[in-house]
Amino acid sequence: MTQKQPAARENGDHGFKLTGFTVLLMFVAFFGTDIAINVYMATTAIKTFSGEVSSNPYQQGLDYDKDMAAARAQAARNWKVTMTFSPGPNGQDQVEVTALDATGKVIEGLTGKVVLKHPSNMQFDSHLVLAAVAPGIYRASFTPRMHDARVVLDLARNGERMFRSVNHVALPGGAPTHG
Numbered sequence: 088m089t090q091k092q093p094a095a096r097e098n099g100d101h102g103f104k105l106t107g108f109t110v111l112l113m114f115v116a117f118f119g120t121d122i123a124i125n126v127y128m129a130t131t132a133i134k135t136f137s138g139e140v141s142s143n144p145y146q147q148g149l150d151y152d153k154d155m156a157a158a159r160a161q162a163a164r165n166w167k168v169t170m171t172f173s174p175g176p177n178g179q180d181q182v183e184v185t186a187l188d189a190t191g192k193v194i195e196g197l198t199g200k201v202v203l204k205h206p207s208n209m210q211f212d213s214h215l216v217l218a219a220v221a222p223g224i225y226r227a228s229f230t231p232r233m234h235d236a237r238v239v240l241d242l243a244r245n246g247e248r249m250f251r252s253v254n255h256v257a258l259p260g261g262a263p264t265h266g
Contacts, residue, residue, distance in 0.1 A: 136208060161250055165189035168250055170201075170240055174259050175228050184217055184225045186242060186250070193223025197242045197249065201227060203258070204237040217242075231258050 141147055167187040175181035182201055186194040199217030211232055217225035225242075235257055242250040 142209065157248055157251070164249070166194065166250055167191070168240070168242070168252065170238070170252065170254070172256060172259055178230065179228045180231045180259055181226060181228050182215065182217075182238075183220075184240060184242070186223050186225070195219070195222050197225065197244055199225045199240065199242045201241075202239040203229070203233070204239065205233055206235060206237070234258055 166189065169185045171183050173181050173183070184199060184201075186197060188194055197219075201215040201217060203213040203215070205211035213229055213232060213236075215227040215229050217227050220226045235255065238252075238254050238256045240250070240252040240254075241248055
């Protein structure tokens with residue numbers, strides 16, 4: 088029994104032929120697509136998050152020594168400051184700060200502010216001004232915009248910062264945080 092051999096193709100056959108121009112087109116298409124996707128992703132990332140975690144990092148760097156001196160002075164005062172968060176009326180939360188000196192006496196005449204810092208976007212930070220509601224007790228109400236926040240508490244007297252605290256807090260009525 089004899090097997091038939093496939094007939095050899097003639098020179099006029101028009102089957103697929105890989106040429107240098109075809110390889111060039113595939114190369115350009117692949118890397119063009121890759122570059123286009125990278126450009127899109129980078130521009131979208133920059134538009135949605137600038138990468139800044141501070142509005143004035145240069146000035147903060149210059150103020151480092153001053154901040155360290157303020158921290159040493161704060162430690163020497165030995166104040167007892169507590170900050171509590173609780174659900175408040177009308178869907179708002181409240182932050183209450185109690186300030187006692189080293190002997191346990193209430194500290195009056197302070198001004199205070201609280202900044203609720205969003206974990207990933209400064210645009211969602213909440214800036215609160217504390218009001219004195221009783222001797223040594225300061226309070227502010229706010230609408231919860233996030234569940235977890237880095238909380239910066241500043242207490243001052245006559246414009247000079249006397250106390251600073253930075254804590255991570257789970258807020259009682261806040262919505263889940265999404266980057």
